[in-house]
Amino acid sequence: MTHDTSPAIELRGAGKAFRTPSGALHTAVRELDLTVGRGEFVAVVGPTGCGKSTTLTLVSGLEEPTEGEVLVGGEPVRGIGTDVGFVFQQDAVFPWRTVLSNVMAGPRFRGAAKAEARERARDWLARVGLSAFEDRYPHQLSGGQRKRVALAATFVNDPSILLMDEPFSALDVQTRALMSDQLLDLWAGTGSSVVFVTHDLEESIALADKVVVMTAGPATVKQVFTIDLPRPRKVEEVRLEPRFIEIYREIWSSLGEEVRITRERGTGNAA
Amino acid sequence: MLPESATLPQQPAKPTDRTAARARAVRNRTLLVQGCRLLVLAAVLGLWEWFARTGVIDPFNFSMPSRIGDQIWTWTTHGTAQGSLGAQVWATLYEALYGWLIGVTAGVLLGIALGRVRFLADVFGPYVKVLNAMPRIVLAPIFLIWFGLGPASKIASAVVLVFFPVFFNAFQGAREVDRNLVANARILGASNRQVTFQVVIPSATAWIFTSLHVSFGFSLIGAIVGEYIGATQGIGLLVANSQGTLNSAGVYAAMVILAVVALAAEGLLTLVEKRLFRWKPVQPGAER
Numbered sequence: 001m002t003h004d005t006s007p008a009i010e011l012r013g014a015g016k017a018f019r020t021p022s023g024a025l026h027t028a029v030r031e032l033d034l035t036v037g038r039g040e041f042v043a044v045v046g047p048t049g050c051g052k053s054t055t056l057t058l059v060s061g062l063e064e065p066t067e068g069e070v071l072v073g074g075e076p077v078r079g080i081g082t083d084v085g086f087v088f089q090q091d092a093v094f095p096w097r098t099v100l101s102n103v104m105a106g107p108r109f110r111g112a113a114k115a116e117a118r119e120r121a122r123d124w125l126a127r128v129g130l131s132a133f134e135d136r137y138p139h140q141l142s143g144g145q146r147k148r149v150a151l152a153a154t155f156v157n158d159p160s161i162l163l164m165d166e167p168f169s170a171l172d173v174q175t176r177a178l179m180s181d182q183l184l185d186l187w188a189g190t191g192s193s194v195v196f197v198t199h200d201l202e203e204s205i206a207l208a209d210k211v212v213v214m215t216a217g218p219a220t221v222k223q224v225f226t227i228d229l230p231r232p233r234k235v236e237e238v239r240l241e242p243r244f245i246e247i248y249r250e251i252w253s254s255l256g257e258e259v260r261i262t263r264e265r266g267t268g269n270a271a
Numbered sequence: 272m273l274p275e276s277a278t279l280p281q282q283p284a285k286p287t288d289r290t291a292a293r294a295r296a297v298r299n300r301t302l303l304v305q306g307c308r309l310l311v312l313a314a315v316l317g318l319w320e321w322f323a324r325t326g327v328i329d330p331f332n333f334s335m336p337s338r339i340g341d342q343i344w345t346w347t348t349h350g351t352a353q354g355s356l357g358a359q360v361w362a363t364l365y366e367a368l369y370g371w372l373i374g375v376t377a378g379v380l381l382g383i384a385l386g387r388v389r390f391l392a393d394v395f396g397p398y399v400k401v402l403n404a405m406p407r408i409v410l411a412p413i414f415l416i417w418f419g420l421g422p423a424s425k426i427a428s429a430v431v432l433v434f435f436p437v438f439f440n441a442f443q444g445a446r447e448v449d450r451n452l453v454a455n456a457r458i459l460g461a462s463n464r465q466v467t468f469q470v471v472i473p474s475a476t477a478w479i480f481t482s483l484h485v486s487f488g489f490s491l492i493g494a495i496v497g498e499y500i501g502a503t504q505g506i507g508l509l510v511a512n513s514q515g516t517l518n519s520a521g522v523y524a525a526m527v528i529l530a531v532v533a534l535a536a537e538g539l540l541t542l543v544e545k546r547l548f549r550w551k552p553v554q555p556g557a558e559r
């Protein structure tokens with residue numbers, strides 16, 4: 001049974017070890033304790049390769065934890081939940097489907113009638129500003145437009161849990177700011193809980209209610225910071241505020257150390 | 272034109288002029304390539320004819336283009352010893368198409384099934400490898416014994432030749448599906464069945480189509496070899512009969528007809544492919 005008081009997402013001592021081709025166990029994340037409240041926007045930052053993506057796959061149900069528990073809406077995760085949306089780091093739109101058909105895919109997979117799916121898809125395409133492009137194929141779009149298709153395709157399913165894995169990392173700086181604002185707008189109307197993974201500290205502060213800093217891999221939660229910047233926010237403006245810079249310094253003193261450890265390890269391996 | 276521009280010849284050409292010049296250069300190149308192609312063909316045919324007529328090569332064995340042309344003309348207007356030319360072409364085409372369809376269907380279905388279901392791949396993998404290692408064209412005489420002189424034995428030869436390349440490409444295509452796309456589909460709510468039909472098969476079609484081109488050629492080979500060994504109809508029988516009557520022009524003429532049929536089929540396939548792959552980006556430079 002779902003309790004209304006239970007948090008949206010809860011990780012209790014969760015860990016994941018992968019079996020490498022040589023047969024050894026490789027720990028990607030360990031002893032993760034994390035709570036995401038309903039309607040909360042949580043950003044996860046950490047050095048590259050520390051285990052951020054792995055954390056998201058545990059919450060999504062794409063992978064099972066090898067240790068501990070992962071709860072969504074108070075229930076242990078078993079397989080892929082119907083209230084989860086996932087925006088991937090790499091392009092994951094279907095290249096053989098048009099823009100409209102891509103956005104219709106979710107409702108159609110879930111058994112919606114064609115007309116209804118089309119209507120909902122058109123609605124979300126309008127919200128991301130792609131109505132004029134509904135007949136195009138993904139290769140005919142820019143990277144930013146493809147990301148917007150991915151956002152519309154995710155939001156059209158009305159997920160109460162939204163997982164995003166460095167969704168804007170492949171975009172140029174201006175497009176990224178634009179997309180961040182658009183994401184905040186889209187999210188504001190839904191009341192969904194978001195876990196947004198990034199390695200960009202500025203982006204995480206500008207977007208989130210809470211920033212989780214991960215340690216160098218195998219990752220665990222190092223520290224959680226509450227971001228008390230008022231909403232609604234515009235990412236380009238909010239980053240100039242004195243409070244933003246204060247928060248940035250504070251978090252960087254924690255994150256910077258982990259980044260340095262990762263970097264030293266990298267040079268150590270290369271040598 | 273204004274007089275002052277005429278007095279300034281060093282002025283850089285306007286962009287529109289350069290665009291026109293570029294277009295002209297492209298057109299000229301195309302013409303040059305086409306012209307050279309024709310020239311090469313004419314040279315080869317001309318030399319062949321000339322050598323045969325002057326006795327440098329033996330016209331009895333090597334024939335000559337004019338005789339081959341005559342032979343095709345005779346067959347077209349008066350029919351062959353075994354019936355009209357159209358009927359021969361159709362007989363071969365019928366066997367090849369039939370064999371091709373069966374081989375492609377079986378290859379695609381089994382390829383995707385084994386590519387998707389690990390268990391099946393583990394069980395059947397070694398057998399597929401063994402069968403593929405066999406020179407399957409030697410099965411043609413066996414099929415003749417099993418299925419007789421009619422089309423069935425030729426269809427069977429075509430099927431065994433077509434099946435394997437299609438199977439391996441479908442298998443590979445199903446294996447190499449972008450893991451991200453599959454994960455995305457599952458998150459969006461796709462069942463296993465929907466993943467197979469709406470993600471795996473569409474992404475494997477590019478692989479499958481590559482094999483379709485080669486495999487139609489194979490099915491023609493299967494049909495021809497089958498006819499050559501024993502048949503009552505077909506281009507392969509035409510080759511066998513021409514050879515039996517020491518008519519070398521007939522053998523070459525049959526080959527020419529076969530080449531035309533194969534090219535026409537290839538063109539048709541390319542047309543279908545273009546329609547099916549509208550979602551693919553055009554390769555840079557492919558439009559020329």
Ligand SMILES: Nc1ncnc2c1ncn2[C@@H]1O[C@H](COP(=O)(O)OP(=O)(O)O)[C@@H](O)[C@H]1O
Binds near residue numbers: 028047052054055
């Ligand atoms: N499927 C997998 N099999 C084996 N190792 C994996 C797999 N996925 C991730 N890893 C390893 O787990 C670690 C964390 O990866 P990931 O979660 O992708 O990091 P991040 O997203 O923080 O860059 C890396 O060392 C990576 O090599």
Ligand SMILES: [Mg+2]
Binds near residue numbers: 052053054089165166
């Ligand atoms: Mg990652």
